[in-house]
Amino acid sequence: MPNQLKASLPIVCSAVILSALLLITPPALYAQEIEFGRYGTYTITLENISMGDLEFDGPIVAGGGIYQVELIDAYVLSLLGVKYLDVGVQIIGDGELLLNGNLENSGDPEKSIPFTLRSAYANRAQNNISDAVFIPVSGTNTGNARFPILARQQQPPGPPPPPPTEAFNQSEVDETAYLYLYGEINVGYVNAGNYIGTITITVEYE
Amino acid sequence: MTTVSVSPPTTQSNMLKSLFAILLSVIATTGLYGQNGNAVTISVNATINSTLETITIQAIDFDEIEIDNSVINIDPVMSPRAGKLVIRGSANAEFRLDYLRERDLSNTDGPGTIAFNYIIAGNRIDEQDTAELLDQDVRDLLFNEDGEFFIWVGGIVNLSEVEPGSYEGEFTVEVEYI
Numbered sequence: 388m389p390n391q392l393k394a395s396l397p398i399v400c401s402a403v404i405l406s407a408l409l410l411i412t413p414p415a416l417y418a419q420e421i422e423f424g425r426y427g428t429y430t431i432t433l434e435n436i437s438m439g440d441l442e443f444d445g446p447i448v449a450g451g452g453i454y455q456v457e458l459i460d461a462y463v464l465s466l467l468g469v470k471y472l473d474v475g476v477q478i479i480g481d482g483e484l485l486l487n488g489n490l491e492n493s494g495d496p497e498k499s500i501p502f503t504l505r506s507a508y509a510n511r512a513q514n515n516i517s518d519a520v521f522i523p524v525s526g527t528n529t530g531n532a533r534f535p536i537l538a539r540q541q542q543p544p545g546p547p548p549p550p551p552t553e554a555f556n557q558s559e560v561d562e563t564a565y566l567y568l569y570g571e572i573n574v575g576y577v578n579a580g581n582y583i584g585t586i587t588i589t590v591e592y593e
Numbered sequence: 594m595t596t597v598s599v600s601p602p603t604t605q606s607n608m609l610k611s612l613f614a615i616l617l618s619v620i621a622t623t624g625l626y627g628q629n630g631n632a633v634t635i636s637v638n639a640t641i642n643s644t645l646e647t648i649t650i651q652a653i654d655f656d657e658i659e660i661d662n663s664v665i666n667i668d669p670v671m672s673p674r675a676g677k678l679v680i681r682g683s684a685n686a687e688f689r690l691d692y693l694r695e696r697d698l699s700n701t702d703g704p705g706t707i708a709f710n711y712i713i714a715g716n717r718i719d720e721q722d723t724a725e726l727l728d729q730d731v732r733d734l735l736f737n738e739d740g741e742f743f744i745w746v747g748g749i750v751n752l753s754e755v756e757p758g759s760y761e762g763e764f765t766v767e768v769e770y771i
Contacts, residue, residue, distance in 0.1 A: 433631040443639035446686070446770030454639070462635060484639055502637060572639055579643040579683055589632040 429557060431468035433566075433590050436514070437461075441568055441586065450576045458507060458516050461567035465514070466590055470537035470562035475593040480504035480528035481584035484572060488583035500582050501573045504528040510538045510564040519567055528586075533593055537562040642683040642770050643740060650677040653746060653764075660752060669714040669747035670724050676746035677721075680768050684740040690715070691731045691767040698750070698762035705756035711748040711764055719743050733771060 441462040443454050456462075468474060483499040485492040492498035507519035524530035568586055653676040658665055669675045682688055692713060697706040714724035717737040724745055736742050746764050 431631050433633050435633065435635065440636040440638045443637075445640055445642060447639055447641050448770070449641055449644065464633060464635075481637070484637060500639060500641075568635070570637075574639070574641060577641055579641050582639045582641060584637040585634050586637060587632060587634045591631075 429469045429472065429592060431466065431474060431590055431592060433588060434465050434467070436463040436465050436565075441570075443572055447574055449574065449579065451574045453571055453573055455571040456569040458505075458519060458567060458569055461507070461516070461569035463514060464566040464568070464588060466508075466536065466564040466566060467561055468536045468564075468590075468592070469557060469560050471535065471560065473533055473535050473593045474564070474590050476508065476522070476530075476532045476534075476566065477589045478504065478506050478522065478524065478530040478566075478568070478586060479589075480524075480568075480570075480586040482528050484582035484584040486578060486580050486582055488581075496575060497578050500575070500577060502528070502570060502584055503572075504530070504568065504570045504586060506530050506569070507567040508532060508534060508564060509567070510534050510536060511540075512537055512562055514563075514565045516567065534564070536564045640683070642686055643681070645688070645768050645770070646681040647766065647768060648679050648681065650679055652676050653748070663751060663753035665750045665752065667712075667747035667749075669712050669745040670722060670726065672747055674747075675714075675721070676764065678744040678746065678766065679719075680736075680742045680744065680766075682736050682740050682742075682768075682770065684736060684738050686736050686740070687733060687771050688736065688742070689731060689733050689769050689771045690727065690742075690744075691769075692727075693765055694730060696762050696764065698760040700756060700758040700760055702758035703756060705758065705760075707750055707752070707755055707760050707762075709748050709750045709762055711746060713747070713766075714745045716743050716745075717741075721745050 441456060443456060447454055466474065466476075481502060483493065484502050486495075486498040489498075504524050506522040506524055507516070508522060509515055509518040509520070511518045520532075520534070522530045522532040566588065568588075572582075653667060654674040655665070658667075658674060667674050680688070680690075692711065695708055695710050698709050699706055713727050714721070715727050715732075715734060716724035717735065719741075720743075724743070727744075734742060744766065
């Protein structure tokens, strides 16, 4: 009996230390995932494919109500990165377009137009809206999504990627995903002129 | 004869390995964070057009007009008798102009009508003699920098088989943004 006590004591001590460490460990360690993208020097490139701006085409007249840019006419961005890594996308759009982009016009019903942002992504290696997956956008025109650059197509995940060493050539494992931005404006009895807002898109590996 | 015995790892050694792995993870989290990201900002634009207005500056002037073989001809480019309109909208915006080429004028003193064939000319500047004849029923045009477009209205009417009287009619032009 004393021998059994001696044998089990180190195990109990280790368990106590382990429990204490778990309590002070950052919450990320509880998640059952390994974010390989965070530990490498992988690059990710976000570029505009569409030219110019997200434009609500005319003719638009004061009091005209809802005008839309449909998904088929969406502003398109490409997202070039390592195909087997997940990316986090954050999209933040202005809630209103302002006459001449002047911030002093915010909230002025004659000089501002409510803007509802919509967005989607396609990650099947083609710029094809039939592959588009809608990104939920909140009432404050903020949207977040996380997806692999290349959809895993219902296969089990592969082995962990090799770490990016000097011999690593990222272009061999790069693929392109696509982001689509569109939406609608609700035009009240506003002054004639140019109404401007912005959308900021941020991407990073997750 | 040498015997080598290999014993299975104990529960205790497994625990220590796990502990070591967790410690390594903590170090990795704090020391090797190498994330790459990218951000793009795009503009959203909408151009709201001004309300369209058509303002009559001058009606067609028939007073004491010369009649040539029962035909009255008012040249919209050359005649000072031509009517004049100004259409107002958004600066440099494109619009479509549509008008009825032939309209009947009604006798206000009795029965009878006259078929009046309108001829119009337009210009982005307020200058009649350089105006372009708009000889199609529908034309796509541009407002000038001040959001104006000028129209002169003339036409031809044959009075050979017309009852005496006073005749009135309208010239209708439709304008819309395109």
